[in-house]
Amino acid sequence: MVTxxxxxxxxxELAATVPDPELPFLTIAxxxxxxxxxxxxxxxxxxxxxxxxxxxxxxxxxxxxxxxLARAGFGDVSVRTELAPAWTTxxxxxxxxxxxxxxxxxxxxxxxxxxxxxxxxxxPRCGSGETRLVSRFGSTACKSLRACKRCLEPFDHFRPL
Amino acid sequence: MSVLSTDVAAVxxxxxxxxxxxxxxxxxxxxxxxxxxxxxxxxxxxxDLLGQxxxxxxxxxxxxxxxxxxxxxxxxxxxxxxxxxLLVEQPNGDFAATMARQLCFxxxxxxxxxxxxxxxxxxxxxxxxxxxxxxxxxxxxxxGWVVRLGDGTGESHGRMQAGLDAMWxxxxxxxxxxxxxxxxxxxxxxxVIAEATLSVPSTTWQPGGGRSGQHSEHFGFLLAxxxxxxxxxxxxxx
Numbered sequence: 001m002v003t004x005x006x007x008x009x010x011x012x013e014l015a016a017t018v019p020d021p022e023l024p025f026l027t028i029a030x031x032x033x034x035x036x037x038x039x040x041x042x043x044x045x046x047x048x049x050x051x052x053x054x055x056x057x058x059x060x061x062x063x064x065x066x067x068x069l070a071r072a073g074f075g076d077v078s079v080r081t082e083l084a085p086a087w088t089t090x091x092x093x094x095x096x097x098x099x100x101x102x103x104x105x106x107x108x109x110x111x112x113x114x115x116x117x118x119x120x121x122x123x124p125r126c127g128s129g130e131t132r133l134v135s136r137f138g139s140t141a142c143k144s145l146r147a148c149k150r151c152l153e154p155f156d157h158f159r160p161l
Numbered sequence: 162m163s164v165l166s167t168d169v170a171a172v173x174x175x176x177x178x179x180x181x182x183x184x185x186x187x188x189x190x191x192x193x194x195x196x197x198x199x200x201x202x203x204x205x206x207x208x209d210l211l212g213q214x215x216x217x218x219x220x221x222x223x224x225x226x227x228x229x230x231x232x233x234x235x236x237x238x239x240x241x242x243x244x245x246x247l248l249v250e251q252p253n254g255d256f257a258a259t260m261a262r263q264l265c266f267x268x269x270x271x272x273x274x275x276x277x278x279x280x281x282x283x284x285x286x287x288x289x290x291x292x293x294x295x296x297x298x299x300x301x302x303x304x305g306w307v308v309r310l311g312d313g314t315g316e317s318h319g320r321m322q323a324g325l326d327a328m329w330x331x332x333x334x335x336x337x338x339x340x341x342x343x344x345x346x347x348x349x350x351x352x353v354i355a356e357a358t359l360s361v362p363s364t365t366w367q368p369g370g371g372r373s374g375q376h377s378e379h380f381g382f383l384l385a386x387x388x389x390x391x392x393x394x395x396x397x398x399x
Binding site: 050052054086087135136139140159161 | 198199201202205206208209210211212213215216283284286287288290291292294295298301302305
Protein backbone atom coordinates (compact mmCIF):
# COMPACT_ATOMS: atom_id res chain seq x y z
CA MET A 1 0.00 0.00 0.00
CA VAL A 2 1.35 3.39 -0.95
CA THR A 3 0.82 6.13 1.59
CA UNK A 4 -0.76 9.14 -0.10
CA UNK A 5 0.06 12.60 1.04
CA UNK A 6 -3.10 14.36 2.03
CA UNK A 7 -4.75 17.45 3.22
CA UNK A 8 -5.20 17.34 7.04
CA UNK A 9 -8.77 18.56 6.59
CA UNK A 10 -9.59 15.51 4.47
CA UNK A 11 -7.90 13.26 7.02
CA UNK A 12 -9.92 14.85 9.83
CA GLU A 13 -13.16 14.32 7.91
CA LEU A 14 -12.26 10.67 7.36
CA ALA A 15 -11.38 10.10 11.01
CA ALA A 16 -14.52 11.97 12.03
CA THR A 17 -16.71 9.32 10.40
CA VAL A 18 -15.62 6.66 12.89
CA PRO A 19 -18.62 5.74 15.03
CA ASP A 20 -18.53 5.27 18.77
CA PRO A 21 -18.72 1.47 19.33
CA GLU A 22 -21.22 1.83 22.19
CA LEU A 23 -23.39 4.55 20.66
CA PRO A 24 -22.96 3.91 16.93
CA PHE A 25 -25.29 6.71 15.88
CA LEU A 26 -22.64 9.11 17.22
CA THR A 27 -19.23 9.67 15.67
CA ILE A 28 -16.07 10.31 17.61
CA ALA A 29 -16.24 13.88 16.33
CA UNK A 30 -19.80 14.27 17.72
CA UNK A 31 -18.48 13.12 21.11
CA UNK A 32 -15.43 15.36 21.12
CA UNK A 33 -13.13 12.35 21.38
CA UNK A 34 -11.25 13.21 18.16
CA UNK A 35 -8.84 15.98 19.08
CA UNK A 36 -6.37 16.39 16.24
CA UNK A 37 -5.15 14.97 12.96
CA UNK A 38 -1.67 15.96 11.85
CA UNK A 39 1.08 14.95 9.46
CA UNK A 40 4.43 14.59 11.22
CA UNK A 41 7.42 13.62 9.05
CA UNK A 42 5.13 12.00 6.48
CA UNK A 43 3.36 10.00 9.19
CA UNK A 44 -0.25 10.62 10.07
CA UNK A 45 -0.86 11.09 13.78
CA UNK A 46 -4.41 11.06 15.06
CA UNK A 47 -4.90 12.28 18.61
CA UNK A 48 -7.89 11.11 20.62
CA UNK A 49 -8.86 11.48 24.25
CA UNK A 50 -10.73 8.92 26.36
CA UNK A 51 -14.05 9.86 27.87
CA UNK A 52 -13.64 8.03 31.18
CA UNK A 53 -10.35 6.66 32.59
CA UNK A 54 -11.55 3.09 32.15
CA UNK A 55 -13.52 3.47 28.92
CA UNK A 56 -13.29 0.03 27.30
CA UNK A 57 -13.96 1.42 23.82
CA UNK A 58 -10.71 3.39 23.57
CA UNK A 59 -8.72 0.61 21.96
CA UNK A 60 -11.56 -0.30 19.61
CA UNK A 61 -11.82 3.33 18.51
CA UNK A 62 -8.09 3.51 17.81
CA UNK A 63 -8.29 0.34 15.73
CA UNK A 64 -11.30 1.69 13.82
CA UNK A 65 -9.47 4.93 13.07
CA UNK A 66 -6.50 3.06 11.64
CA UNK A 67 -8.78 0.80 9.61
CA UNK A 68 -10.83 3.70 8.23
CA LEU A 69 -7.74 5.59 7.13
CA ALA A 70 -6.18 2.42 5.70
CA ARG A 71 -9.26 1.80 3.56
CA ALA A 72 -8.84 5.31 2.14
CA GLY A 73 -5.24 4.52 1.23
CA PHE A 74 -3.41 5.92 4.25
CA GLY A 75 -1.31 3.16 5.74
CA ASP A 76 1.13 4.99 7.96
CA VAL A 77 -1.14 6.03 10.80
CA SER A 78 -0.54 6.14 14.50
CA VAL A 79 -3.23 6.92 17.05
CA ARG A 80 -2.12 8.80 20.14
CA THR A 81 -4.15 9.00 23.33
CA GLU A 82 -4.01 12.31 25.17
CA LEU A 83 -5.27 12.55 28.74
CA ALA A 84 -5.06 16.32 29.12
CA PRO A 85 -7.01 18.49 28.74
CA ALA A 86 -9.51 16.12 30.33
CA TRP A 87 -12.51 15.22 28.18
CA THR A 88 -15.72 16.87 29.23
CA THR A 89 -19.30 16.35 28.08
CA UNK A 90 -19.24 20.02 27.10
CA UNK A 91 -17.30 18.83 24.02
CA UNK A 92 -20.30 16.85 22.75
CA UNK A 93 -21.65 18.79 19.77
CA UNK A 94 -25.23 20.07 19.47
CA UNK A 95 -25.69 17.55 16.69
CA UNK A 96 -24.49 14.83 19.05
CA UNK A 97 -26.89 15.93 21.78
CA UNK A 98 -29.84 15.81 19.37
CA UNK A 99 -28.87 12.33 18.22
CA UNK A 100 -28.65 11.16 21.84
CA UNK A 101 -32.14 12.44 22.57
CA UNK A 102 -33.48 10.81 19.41
CA UNK A 103 -31.97 7.52 20.57
CA UNK A 104 -33.80 7.77 23.88
CA UNK A 105 -30.79 8.91 25.94
CA UNK A 106 -31.15 12.17 27.87
CA UNK A 107 -28.16 14.30 26.78
CA UNK A 108 -25.89 15.95 29.38
CA UNK A 109 -26.57 19.53 30.36
CA UNK A 110 -23.69 22.00 30.47
CA UNK A 111 -21.16 21.31 33.19
CA UNK A 112 -21.53 23.89 35.92
CA UNK A 113 -20.68 23.83 39.59
CA UNK A 114 -24.26 23.02 40.52
CA UNK A 115 -25.12 20.76 37.59
CA UNK A 116 -25.03 17.59 39.67
CA UNK A 117 -27.61 18.94 42.06
CA UNK A 118 -30.28 21.01 40.36
CA UNK A 119 -30.34 20.10 36.68
CA UNK A 120 -33.71 19.35 35.18
CA UNK A 121 -33.48 16.13 33.19
CA UNK A 122 -36.31 15.56 30.75
CA UNK A 123 -37.71 12.20 29.74
CA PRO A 124 -36.56 11.57 26.14
CA ARG A 125 -39.83 9.81 25.38
CA CYS A 126 -42.56 12.08 26.74
CA GLY A 127 -40.59 15.26 27.54
CA SER A 128 -41.71 15.45 31.17
CA GLY A 129 -39.33 17.12 33.59
CA GLU A 130 -40.57 14.89 36.41
CA THR A 131 -37.91 12.24 36.35
CA ARG A 132 -36.09 10.47 39.17
CA LEU A 133 -32.67 8.97 39.57
CA VAL A 134 -32.70 5.18 39.78
CA SER A 135 -28.94 4.67 39.83
CA ARG A 136 -26.01 7.00 39.37
CA PHE A 137 -24.34 4.38 37.17
CA GLY A 138 -26.34 2.83 34.36
CA SER A 139 -25.73 0.67 31.33
CA THR A 140 -22.26 2.10 30.88
CA ALA A 141 -19.92 4.03 33.18
CA CYS A 142 -20.82 7.31 31.46
CA LYS A 143 -24.56 7.06 31.96
CA SER A 144 -27.01 7.16 34.85
CA LEU A 145 -30.28 5.24 34.93
CA ARG A 146 -33.38 7.36 35.45
CA ALA A 147 -37.12 6.77 35.27
CA CYS A 148 -39.94 9.05 34.17
CA LYS A 149 -42.63 9.63 36.80
CA ARG A 150 -45.18 10.49 34.13
CA CYS A 151 -44.83 7.85 31.41
CA LEU A 152 -43.01 5.47 33.81
CA GLU A 153 -40.38 4.46 31.23
CA PRO A 154 -36.77 4.10 32.35
CA PHE A 155 -34.07 5.85 30.31
CA ASP A 156 -30.34 6.44 30.27
CA HIS A 157 -28.91 9.88 31.04
CA PHE A 158 -25.47 10.84 29.81
CA ARG A 159 -23.91 12.34 32.94
CA PRO A 160 -22.30 15.77 32.74
CA LEU A 161 -18.58 15.33 33.34
CA MET B 162 6.65 9.10 51.77
CA SER B 163 4.03 11.74 51.12
CA VAL B 164 1.66 11.18 48.23
CA LEU B 165 2.72 14.66 47.12
CA SER B 166 6.37 13.62 46.90
CA THR B 167 8.44 14.39 43.81
CA ASP B 168 9.30 10.69 43.52
CA VAL B 169 6.73 10.43 40.76
CA ALA B 170 7.27 6.75 40.02
CA ALA B 171 6.63 5.82 43.65
CA VAL B 172 3.53 8.02 43.83
CA UNK B 173 2.13 6.57 40.62
CA UNK B 174 2.74 3.02 41.86
CA UNK B 175 1.02 3.70 45.18
CA UNK B 176 -2.03 5.36 43.64
CA UNK B 177 -2.21 2.68 40.95
CA UNK B 178 -2.06 -0.11 43.53
CA UNK B 179 -4.78 1.56 45.62
CA UNK B 180 -7.05 1.86 42.58
CA UNK B 181 -6.40 -1.65 41.26
CA UNK B 182 -6.98 -3.46 44.55
CA UNK B 183 -10.15 -1.47 45.25
CA UNK B 184 -11.34 -2.24 41.74
CA UNK B 185 -10.71 -5.94 42.30
CA UNK B 186 -12.68 -5.97 45.56
CA UNK B 187 -15.64 -4.22 43.90
CA UNK B 188 -15.61 -6.75 41.05
CA UNK B 189 -16.22 -9.47 43.66
CA UNK B 190 -19.78 -8.11 43.90
CA UNK B 191 -20.48 -8.94 40.24
CA UNK B 192 -23.62 -11.06 39.99
CA UNK B 193 -24.01 -10.91 43.80
CA UNK B 194 -25.01 -7.30 44.56
CA UNK B 195 -28.31 -6.58 46.35
CA UNK B 196 -30.00 -5.26 43.18
CA UNK B 197 -29.12 -5.38 39.52
CA UNK B 198 -28.73 -1.60 39.35
CA UNK B 199 -26.19 -1.77 42.16
CA UNK B 200 -24.40 -4.68 40.49
CA UNK B 201 -23.91 -2.42 37.48
CA UNK B 202 -23.01 0.62 39.58
CA UNK B 203 -20.26 -1.23 41.48
CA UNK B 204 -18.91 -2.65 38.24
CA UNK B 205 -18.84 0.81 36.68
CA UNK B 206 -17.00 2.27 39.66
CA UNK B 207 -14.57 -0.64 39.43
CA UNK B 208 -14.08 0.10 35.73
CA ASP B 209 -13.26 3.76 36.38
CA LEU B 210 -10.73 2.66 39.03
CA LEU B 211 -9.25 0.08 36.68
CA GLY B 212 -8.73 2.79 34.06
CA GLN B 213 -6.96 4.97 36.59
CA UNK B 214 -4.83 2.01 37.67
CA UNK B 215 -3.87 1.21 34.09
CA UNK B 216 -2.69 4.75 33.42
CA UNK B 217 -0.82 4.98 36.72
CA UNK B 218 0.85 1.56 36.62
CA UNK B 219 1.81 1.93 32.96
CA UNK B 220 3.45 5.23 33.88
CA UNK B 221 5.19 3.88 36.99
CA UNK B 222 6.66 0.94 35.07
CA UNK B 223 7.82 3.22 32.27
CA UNK B 224 9.71 5.68 34.46
CA UNK B 225 11.04 3.59 37.34
CA UNK B 226 13.82 2.10 35.26
CA UNK B 227 12.51 -1.47 35.33
CA UNK B 228 10.64 -1.34 32.03
CA UNK B 229 7.74 -3.29 33.50
CA UNK B 230 4.37 -3.14 31.76
CA UNK B 231 1.04 -2.63 33.52
CA UNK B 232 0.45 -6.37 33.24
CA UNK B 233 3.85 -7.20 34.74
CA UNK B 234 3.03 -4.99 37.70
CA UNK B 235 -0.52 -6.26 38.15
CA UNK B 236 0.11 -9.97 37.74
CA UNK B 237 3.71 -10.76 38.57
CA UNK B 238 4.40 -8.90 41.80
CA UNK B 239 4.26 -10.76 45.12
CA UNK B 240 2.66 -9.32 48.25
CA UNK B 241 5.72 -7.54 49.60
CA UNK B 242 6.08 -5.48 46.43
CA UNK B 243 2.60 -3.97 46.56
CA UNK B 244 2.17 -0.57 48.19
CA UNK B 245 -1.58 -0.21 48.35
CA UNK B 246 -3.15 0.88 51.62
CA LEU B 247 -4.63 -1.76 53.92
CA LEU B 248 -8.09 -0.23 53.60
CA VAL B 249 -8.71 -1.33 50.01
CA GLU B 250 -7.67 -4.93 50.60
CA GLN B 251 -10.15 -5.47 53.44
CA PRO B 252 -12.81 -8.03 52.52
CA ASN B 253 -16.11 -6.75 51.22
CA GLY B 254 -18.15 -8.07 54.14
CA ASP B 255 -21.79 -7.17 53.67
CA PHE B 256 -22.96 -4.34 51.44
CA ALA B 257 -22.82 -1.83 54.30
CA ALA B 258 -19.17 -2.68 55.02
CA THR B 259 -18.33 -2.24 51.35
CA MET B 260 -20.04 1.16 51.38
CA ALA B 261 -18.13 2.16 54.52
CA ARG B 262 -14.85 1.19 52.88
CA GLN B 263 -15.74 3.00 49.65
CA LEU B 264 -16.83 6.16 51.48
CA CYS B 265 -13.47 6.41 53.21
CA PHE B 266 -11.47 5.50 50.12
CA UNK B 267 -13.29 7.63 47.53
CA UNK B 268 -13.02 10.65 49.84
CA UNK B 269 -9.29 9.97 50.17
CA UNK B 270 -8.86 9.65 46.39
CA UNK B 271 -10.78 12.87 45.84
CA UNK B 272 -8.56 14.79 48.26
CA UNK B 273 -5.38 13.39 46.72
CA UNK B 274 -6.40 13.85 43.09
CA UNK B 275 -7.48 17.43 43.77
CA UNK B 276 -3.97 18.15 45.08
CA UNK B 277 -2.37 16.41 42.11
CA UNK B 278 -4.19 18.69 39.66
CA UNK B 279 -1.35 21.09 40.45
CA UNK B 280 1.40 18.50 40.16
CA UNK B 281 4.45 19.59 38.21
CA UNK B 282 4.41 16.15 36.61
CA UNK B 283 2.17 16.43 33.52
CA UNK B 284 1.09 12.78 33.53
CA UNK B 285 0.05 12.76 37.18
CA UNK B 286 -1.80 16.02 36.63
CA UNK B 287 -3.51 14.59 33.55
CA UNK B 288 -4.60 11.41 35.34
CA UNK B 289 -5.82 13.50 38.25
CA UNK B 290 -7.71 15.79 35.88
CA UNK B 291 -9.89 12.91 34.73
CA UNK B 292 -10.00 10.97 37.97
CA UNK B 293 -11.16 13.86 40.10
CA UNK B 294 -14.42 14.10 38.15
CA UNK B 295 -15.06 10.36 38.19
CA UNK B 296 -14.28 9.95 41.88
CA UNK B 297 -16.68 12.79 42.73
CA UNK B 298 -19.45 10.61 41.30
CA UNK B 299 -18.17 7.53 43.20
CA UNK B 300 -18.29 9.50 46.43
CA UNK B 301 -21.74 10.85 45.63
CA UNK B 302 -23.09 7.34 44.98
CA UNK B 303 -21.46 5.84 48.06
CA UNK B 304 -22.43 8.67 50.42
CA GLY B 305 -26.01 8.28 49.25
CA TRP B 306 -25.97 4.64 50.33
CA VAL B 307 -24.33 5.37 53.68
CA VAL B 308 -27.06 7.89 54.45
CA ARG B 309 -29.89 5.60 53.28
CA LEU B 310 -28.54 2.66 55.28
CA GLY B 311 -27.54 4.66 58.34
CA ASP B 312 -30.77 6.63 58.51
CA GLY B 313 -32.79 3.55 57.66
CA THR B 314 -34.21 0.65 59.59
CA GLY B 315 -32.78 -0.66 62.83
CA GLU B 316 -31.18 -3.50 60.86
CA SER B 317 -29.60 -1.27 58.21
CA HIS B 318 -28.40 1.23 60.80
CA GLY B 319 -26.78 -1.50 62.85
CA ARG B 320 -25.02 -2.99 59.84
CA MET B 321 -23.89 0.41 58.55
CA GLN B 322 -22.42 1.30 61.95
CA ALA B 323 -20.73 -2.09 62.14
CA GLY B 324 -19.26 -1.60 58.67
CA LEU B 325 -17.94 1.82 59.60
CA ASP B 326 -16.49 0.47 62.85
CA ALA B 327 -14.72 -2.31 60.91
CA MET B 328 -13.15 -0.04 58.28
CA TRP B 329 -12.34 3.03 60.36
CA UNK B 330 -9.07 1.81 61.91
CA UNK B 331 -7.60 1.46 58.41
CA UNK B 332 -8.11 5.13 57.60
CA UNK B 333 -5.29 6.36 59.81
CA UNK B 334 -2.70 4.76 57.48
CA UNK B 335 -3.87 7.06 54.70
CA UNK B 336 -2.59 10.10 56.57
CA UNK B 337 0.47 8.81 58.41
CA UNK B 338 2.75 10.59 55.92
CA UNK B 339 0.16 13.16 54.86
CA UNK B 340 -1.45 14.59 57.99
CA UNK B 341 -2.16 17.75 55.99
CA UNK B 342 -4.73 15.89 53.91
CA UNK B 343 -6.77 14.67 56.84
CA UNK B 344 -8.85 17.83 57.47
CA UNK B 345 -10.02 17.91 53.85
CA UNK B 346 -10.89 14.24 54.08
CA UNK B 347 -12.81 14.71 57.31
CA UNK B 348 -14.72 17.58 55.71
CA UNK B 349 -16.02 15.10 53.14
CA UNK B 350 -16.63 12.11 55.39
CA UNK B 351 -17.85 13.44 58.73
CA UNK B 352 -20.95 15.26 57.41
CA VAL B 353 -22.06 12.06 55.67
CA ILE B 354 -21.69 10.09 58.90
CA ALA B 355 -23.69 12.74 60.77
CA GLU B 356 -26.45 12.86 58.17
CA ALA B 357 -26.61 9.07 58.30
CA THR B 358 -27.24 9.32 62.10
CA LEU B 359 -24.11 7.21 62.65
CA SER B 360 -21.37 7.65 65.23
CA VAL B 361 -17.78 8.34 64.31
CA PRO B 362 -15.95 5.23 65.52
CA SER B 363 -13.60 5.76 68.42
CA THR B 364 -10.65 3.45 68.05
CA THR B 365 -7.07 3.70 69.13
CA TRP B 366 -5.92 0.80 66.95
CA GLN B 367 -4.16 2.20 63.88
CA PRO B 368 -2.83 -0.61 61.67
CA GLY B 369 -0.31 0.28 59.00
CA GLY B 370 2.40 -1.23 56.87
CA GLY B 371 0.66 -1.46 53.50
CA ARG B 372 2.82 1.30 52.08
CA SER B 373 5.91 -0.76 52.79
CA GLY B 374 4.56 -4.05 51.51
CA GLN B 375 3.38 -5.48 54.82
CA HIS B 376 -0.18 -6.44 54.09
CA SER B 377 -3.03 -7.94 56.02
CA GLU B 378 -3.73 -11.67 56.01
CA HIS B 379 -6.38 -11.13 53.31
CA PHE B 380 -4.00 -9.90 50.67
CA GLY B 381 -2.36 -13.18 49.74
CA PHE B 382 -5.74 -14.70 48.92
CA LEU B 383 -6.71 -11.64 46.88
CA LEU B 384 -3.54 -11.79 44.79
CA ALA B 385 -3.90 -15.54 44.31
CA UNK B 386 -7.30 -15.03 42.71
CA UNK B 387 -6.29 -11.98 40.73
CA UNK B 388 -3.01 -13.35 39.40
CA UNK B 389 -3.66 -17.06 39.01
CA UNK B 390 -4.81 -17.07 35.41
CA UNK B 391 -2.01 -14.88 34.14
CA UNK B 392 0.65 -16.82 36.01
CA UNK B 393 -0.76 -20.14 34.83
CA UNK B 394 -0.16 -19.24 31.19
CA UNK B 395 3.06 -17.23 30.97
CA UNK B 396 3.38 -15.23 27.80
CA UNK B 397 -0.18 -15.90 26.67
CA UNK B 398 -2.01 -13.21 24.74
CA UNK B 399 -5.63 -12.83 23.65
